Amino acid sequence: MIEYRNVQINYGNFTAIEKLSLTIEEGExxxxxxxxxxxKTTLLRSLVGFISPASGEILVDGKVINNEPVEKRGIGIVFQSYALFPSMNVFENLAFGLRVKKLPEAEIRRQVYRIAGKVAISEDQLSRNVSELSGGQQQRVALARAIVLEPRILCLDEPLSNLDAKLRVDLRGELKRLQKELGITTLYVTHDQEEALTLSDRIAVFNHGTIEQVGTPYEIYSHSATEFVCDFIGDINRLGPGxxxxxxxxEKRRFDTGREAFIRLEGIETHPGEHLDILLEAKVLEAEYYGALTKYTFEAAGEKIKSIEKSRGTTVCKAGDKVPLYLDSRAIMQF
Ligand SMILES: Nc1ncnc2c1ncn2[C@@H]1O[C@H](COP(=O)(O)OP(=O)(O)O)[C@@H](O)[C@H]1O
Ligand SMILES: [Mg+2]
Incomplete structure (x- = not known):
């Protein structure tokens, strides 16, 4: 278990992390x-030991580690830039930490091959120079190099950011499977909402050195605690006074018309359905057809409002159509 207690981190006069407390469970x-x-990176680096908090405590398994040297902390790290040893082949990159630990050669080989298998590095790739590998392969090596040392905690700082979209999604799935299989407590840094939602057991949403909300992906998305979280985690409509x-x-409801309220695009439909308890009249301003989905912009009560719907073959609306809008009142958030 990892615990940050009132941790403040400064760079000179600038406070990057402000009195932050957070608990991360074993295996999460x-x-x-x-x-x-x-x-995000600042808080992660303080756990690894690259930065010391100005005040507060960082605990691992109940023990304060503020003054423990980096190499004693048992934390594996993977960065956005792969930071591999460019002059060594893949095998030597993976073996490096094991050699530092002075393991026997046969044991080193055994462990390198075992980990390579887990992250889909082929035997042929093991003998290649890292500079001959693609970005995705290099990031696999970086991940393998971190986990071969059997760290008690794995820290990943935007590890997929340098990869192209398709590869990012593939590696994301592999990473999730591997983490569950190994059961290593993992801290993952990203600015990508989709990555956070698909990978995480829990998410902390950061804003200017403080945490706005901690929760499961479902809680963060469907029960956002603040306007910042609501807006950052997904597409929203801002519902104004009209x-x-x-x-x-x-509907004889009591939303405060003096403040904006928010509803996600999928909380609005042009067809009646379960829980869609609010009915408004609207006009279609724009329909963007994506095949499986259609994105609409409507005008209702003098305001623009958007929805995303599964396309229903013959019933796609066109600009100018008058349509009913059904909203799920439980999906309306006001902060
Ligand atoms: N070495 C540094 N010296 C001074 N300011 C820094 C340093 N590293 C980061 N910062 C500042 O601290 C804040 C947080 O940075 P960082 O932790 O890298 O954010 P993130 O990882 O969320 O993008 C930023 O305003 C950044 O400019
Ligand atoms: Mg960062």
């Missing part, structure tokens, strides 16, 4: 999510 896949510059007044009048 835990993600630090937030926009660039909000302090629509809120129309909802209040028709």
């Amino acid at each position: 896949f835990f993600t630090f999510l937030g926009p660039s510059g909000c302090g 629509i809120l007044a129309a909802i209040n009048a028709k």
Whole structure:
């Protein structure tokens, strides 16, 4: 278990992390999510030992590790840039840490082959120079190099950011499977909402050196605690006074028309359905057809509102159509 207690981290006069407390459970896949510059890497590096907090404590398994040297902490790290040893072949990159530990040669070979198998590095690739590998293969090697040392904690800082979209999704799936198989407590840093939602057991959403919300992907997305979280984690509609007044009048509800409310695109449909308890009249302004999905922009009560729907073959709406809009009132968030 990892615990940050009132941790503050400064760079000179600038406070990058402000009195932050957080607990990460044994075996969890835990993600630090937030926009660039909000302090994710800083907090991760303080656990690894590259940065010391100005105040507060970092504990692992109940023991304060603030003053423990990096190499004693038993933490594996993978960065966005692969940071492999360019002059060594893949085998030697993987064997490096084991050699430092002075393991017998036969044991080193056994462990390197075992890990290579786990991350789909072929025997042929083991003898290649790392510079001959593609980005995705290099990142596999970086991951293997971290886990071959059997760390008690694995820290991954934007490990997929340098890869192209398709590979990112493939490696994401492999990473998740591997983490579950090995059961290593994993801290994952990303600015990518989709990565955070698909990979994590829990997510902490960062904003300017503080945490706005900690929760499961479902909680973060469907029960966002703050406007920042709601907006950062997915597409939303901002419902202004016009629509809120129309909802209040028709449905006898009590949303505060003095403040914006929010609803996700999929919380709005042009067909009635279970839980869709609010009905508004609308006009289609724009229909973007994506095949499986159609994205609509409507006008209702003088405001623009968007939805995303599964396309239903013959019933795709066109610009200018008058349509009913059904909303799930439970999906409306107001902070
Ligand atoms: N070595 C440093 N010296 C001074 N400021 C830094 C340093 N590293 C990071 N920062 C600042 O600290 C803040 C948090 O940075 P960082 O932890 O890298 O954010 P993230 O990983 O979320 O993008 C940023 O404002 C960044 O400019
Ligand atoms: Mg970073």
